[in-house]
Amino acid sequence: MAKQITYRRIYEETTPADGKRVLVDRVWPRGVRKEDAHLDEWLREVAPSSDLRKWYGHEPSRFTEFRRRYLAELRDAGHRQAARHLRDIAAHDRLTLLTATRDVDHSQAAVLAEWLAKKE
Numbered sequence: 001m002a003k004q005i006t007y008r009r010i011y012e013e014t015t016p017a018d019g020k021r022v023l024v025d026r027v028w029p030r031g032v033r034k035e036d037a038h039l040d041e042w043l044r045e046v047a048p049s050s051d052l053r054k055w056y057g058h059e060p061s062r063f064t065e066f067r068r069r070y071l072a073e074l075r076d077a078g079h080r081q082a083a084r085h086l087r088d089i090a091a092h093d094r095l096t097l098l099t100a101t102r103d104v105d106h107s108q109a110a111v112l113a114e115w116l117a118k119k120e
Helices: 050-056 060-074 077-092 108-119
Strands: 005-009 020-023 095-099
Touching: 005 108, 020 077, 050 060, 060 077, 060 108, 077 095, 077 108, 095 108
Parallel strands: 005 095, 020 095
Antiparallel strands: none
């Protein structure tokens, strides 16, 4: 049975409702000490490629195309195993996808949460 999948900024307070906390950014968030992050995992392999991340630049006007390209990346061999791992976590526990992005609704975490929920 699938559990709840949410996403939010890594800078927000940790709560018991988070369940498994997985950072899905390719680079470590600025200003966050690893020992203070309260992560279960850092799964950078599921993050968008560096080229896609740089192209997107968190421009909301590019989000639709970013989403399309990122979903295509999730099907490639480099991302597939990491995505499968997240799907396994989500099947057994609550899952909170974490990102440093300011606009979380226009981030890879939002795309990934939606994609994982549809796969369940």
